[in-house]
Amino acid sequence: MDTSAVQRGPTDAELVGMLQTMIAARIYSTRCFNLQRQGRLGTMAPIDGNEATVVGCTYALQPEHDWIFSQYREFYALGRYGEEVIRRQVLYLAGHPEGSCYPAGVNVFPAQISLAAQIPHAVGMAWGQLRQGLPGVSVAFFGDGASSEGDFYEAANFAAVIKAPVIFMLINNGWAISTPTARQTAAATFADKAAAFGMPGVRVDGRDPIAVWEVVAAARARAVAGEGPTLVEAVTYRLGHHTTADDPTRYIPAEDMAAARAKDPVITYAAQLRELGLWDDAAQAAAEATAQAAIDAAVDAALATPLAPDAFFDHVYAETTPRMERQRALLLELEGKGQS
Amino acid sequence: MTVRTMVEAINHTLAREMARDERIIVFGEDVGANGGVFRATDGLIDRFGPDRVVDTPLAEALILGTAVGLAASGMVPVPEIQFLGFSYQAFHQLAGQIARLRYRSNGRFDAPITMRAPFGGGVRTPELHSEALEGQLANIPGLKVVMPASAHDAAGLLTSAIRDPDPVLFLEPLRGYRSLRDDLPDDADVIEPLGRAKLVREGTDLVIVAWSYQVEVARKAAEALAEEGASVAVLDLRSMVPLDIDALAAVVSRCGRVVVAEEAPMTAGFGGEVVATIVEECFYDLEAPPVRVSGYDVPFPMAQLEDRDVPSVARLAAGCRRALEVAP
Numbered sequence: 001m002d003t004s005a006v007q008r009g010p011t012d013a014e015l016v017g018m019l020q021t022m023i024a025a026r027i028y029s030t031r032c033f034n035l036q037r038q039g040r041l042g043t044m045a046p047i048d049g050n051e052a053t054v055v056g057c058t059y060a061l062q063p064e065h066d067w068i069f070s071q072y073r074e075f076y077a078l079g080r081y082g083e084e085v086i087r088r089q090v091l092y093l094a095g096h097p098e099g100s101c102y103p104a105g106v107n108v109f110p111a112q113i114s115l116a117a118q119i120p121h122a123v124g125m126a127w128g129q130l131r132q133g134l135p136g137v138s139v140a141f142f143g144d145g146a147s148s149e150g151d152f153y154e155a156a157n158f159a160a161v162i163k164a165p166v167i168f169m170l171i172n173n174g175w176a177i178s179t180p181t182a183r184q185t186a187a188a189t190f191a192d193k194a195a196a197f198g199m200p201g202v203r204v205d206g207r208d209p210i211a212v213w214e215v216v217a218a219a220r221a222r223a224v225a226g227e228g229p230t231l232v233e234a235v236t237y238r239l240g241h242h243t244t245a246d247d248p249t250r251y252i253p254a255e256d257m258a259a260a261r262a263k264d265p266v267i268t269y270a271a272q273l274r275e276l277g278l279w280d281d282a283a284q285a286a287a288e289a290t291a292q293a294a295i296d297a298a299v300d301a302a303l304a305t306p307l308a309p310d311a312f313f314d315h316v317y318a319e320t321t322p323r324m325e326r327q328r329a330l331l332l333e334l335e336g337k338g339q340s
Numbered sequence: 341m342t343v344r345t346m347v348e349a350i351n352h353t354l355a356r357e358m359a360r361d362e363r364i365i366v367f368g369e370d371v372g373a374n375g376g377v378f379r380a381t382d383g384l385i386d387r388f389g390p391d392r393v394v395d396t397p398l399a400e401a402l403i404l405g406t407a408v409g410l411a412a413s414g415m416v417p418v419p420e421i422q423f424l425g426f427s428y429q430a431f432h433q434l435a436g437q438i439a440r441l442r443y444r445s446n447g448r449f450d451a452p453i454t455m456r457a458p459f460g461g462g463v464r465t466p467e468l469h470s471e472a473l474e475g476q477l478a479n480i481p482g483l484k485v486v487m488p489a490s491a492h493d494a495a496g497l498l499t500s501a502i503r504d505p506d507p508v509l510f511l512e513p514l515r516g517y518r519s520l521r522d523d524l525p526d527d528a529d530v531i532e533p534l535g536r537a538k539l540v541r542e543g544t545d546l547v548i549v550a551w552s553y554q555v556e557v558a559r560k561a562a563e564a565l566a567e568e569g570a571s572v573a574v575l576d577l578r579s580m581v582p583l584d585i586d587a588l589a590a591v592v593s594r595c596g597r598v599v600v601a602e603e604a605p606m607t608a609g610f611g612g613e614v615v616a617t618i619v620e621e622c623f624y625d626l627e628a629p630p631v632r633v634s635g636y637d638v639p640f641p642m643a644q645l646e647d648r649d650v651p652s653v654a655r656l657a658a659g660c661r662r663a664l665e666v667a668p
Contacts, residue, residue, distance in 0.1 A: 101446035110444045114436045120402050124409020154402035315447040316481050318505040321582035
């Protein structure tokens with residue numbers, strides 16, 4: 001197993017890059033939240049509290065080889081996979097079909113709404129890469145809630161059987177909408193479940209991007225060495241809403257939320273880099289300004305992206321069926337008369 | 341040429357396609373050493389090895405869920421669901437994921453997935469082994485639904501399904517696996533296009549529209565009615581999605597009377613879709629109301645009663661007489 005990357009740890013540039021990406025994630029997410037409140041974007045799930053886990057993980061990956069299978073909360077923090085991800089994410093929230101895909105070369109699967117359904121997809125991708133002798137691992141992000149779905153158990157079980165190069169990235173942020181982890185499992189930890197699959201399970205502080213980086217780098221080295229998958233439980237806390245359609249004050253005690261906010265990973269990690277002499281006020285201001293400019297540009301571009309009224313007929317099949325062509329003609333005729 | 345049963349034709353076609361395209365991977369429950377519970381994959385593991393013919397854990401959602409990732413990675417997945425009724429345990433992957441891979445990715449990913457599954461009555465299986473789900477599946481945009489009624493078409497349509505860039509549900513009639521046979525070439529492809537119906541019997545007074553094993557029932561009903569002086573055509577739809585509307589409308593307009601035969605329960609079954617299409621396309625050519633002969637609106641019954649539920653030759657012929665007796 002090549003453990004050189006694991007041994008050296010993240011470089012100073014990577015440590016700084018992780019913080020910049022975390023700051024950007026919080027700014028992107030907050031802006032999209034506010035735009036939903038203004039009625040300009042659709043329902044969204046804020047990233048708050050998950051930044052360190054997603055960023056620490058992706059910085060330990062090789063984006064040109066490694067695939068991301070995500071839910072719907074992680075995209076704001078996928079800066080390591082390129083700025084096109086946030087541009088498409090805003091387009092997605094704007095309700096435009098081009099937002100649900102990423103261009104060839106960006107190894108990110110479309111957002112998954114049916115929770116845990118992306119986990120067997122990640123295993124299938126890893127299986128296919130293994131069969132074709134392609135390098136790379138597949139990472140499935142899912143939450144403590146989604147870990148109760150059968151898809152998780154079926155996929156993790158099989159991944160261990162075929163030693164698929166997969167990292168199961170379970171983000172335990174304490175809540176599945178309003179349901180606390182104690183209602184999801186009686187196991188002492190989610191990582192414990194790995195034993196039943198016959199794979200290692202690692203519990204890591206999900207608010208510490210360096211710790212996440214180290215765990216994922218080790219899991220990746222193990223996967224590409226043919227030793228199979230790893231279950232990582234990253235423990236953090238959801239610092240607010242499940243989505244824009246939710247009011248967390250109904251079920252999260254105020255004192256618990258206050259305690260979690262005191263450990264906000266974006267703030268604590270910045271303080272850590274300041275102590276290391278890698279971060280200062282100017283760097284903070286520059287990171288914020290860069291992120292603001294990027295999200296402004298993404299929002300302007302998304303809201304100006306044209307969309308044909310019959311676009312939903314495209315990409316259902318490689319070739320539309322004769323019946324669909326009739327339906328398209330009818331839609332366009334009605335459109336012309338203002339009756340669609 | 342060799343006379344092959346339908347299941348032998350499927351096996352031969354899988355082997356030919358796997359030899360042609362090394363991206364093809366066959367997987368499912370007991371498809372390897374056991375060769376499938378009906379021997380559809382018999383011998384494939386010896387010829388292509390355990391990396392291309394893969395026994396999976398007993399987990400239908402896994403089988404169909406991994407097909408999504410395999411397809412996105414550049415493979416051509418040909419998963420088997422041991423019995424179509426078991427696909428309920430993977431319906432979220434089928435309807436929510438496989439059907440939408442192309443759509444959700446805005447065209448980035450092809451989904452060249454062929455899901456094979458046997459189904460259908462007449463062989464006294466336990467519960468949930470027999471149900472005909474084509475009506476439920478045809479209501480899911482993004483899937484193609486193909487149902488062969490002969491050994492020849494099983495070979496020809498399976499070849500096209502595997503080569504198709506979209507997900508195809510290839511539903512095989514249990515009752516036809518060993519009872520239907522055709523003389524088929526050993527060293528040449530058999531290719532039948534998807535989305536094309538086939539007129540399997542000419543007739544002028546009435547047409548029975550059927551698919552899968554009901555085509556065989558329809559042929560026998562048509563023969564019985566011929567002895568009574570009625571000229572009955574049989575149209576084998578072969579593909580529910582895409583539906584061959586032109587062929588359907590042409591034969592119904594010509595005959596003026598139509599009976600639709602299907603194994604599934606009547607309510608919201610695919611037969612209702614066929615009748616609705618007929619009414620839209622050729623209402624003024626109809627000489628009698630369309631008749632549906634289907635399974636009853638009950639869960640697929642226990643073995644002692646299944647012959648009452650699956651349309652028989654006698655019941656289908658009786659349905660045809662009802663349509664023929666209506667005065668023009």
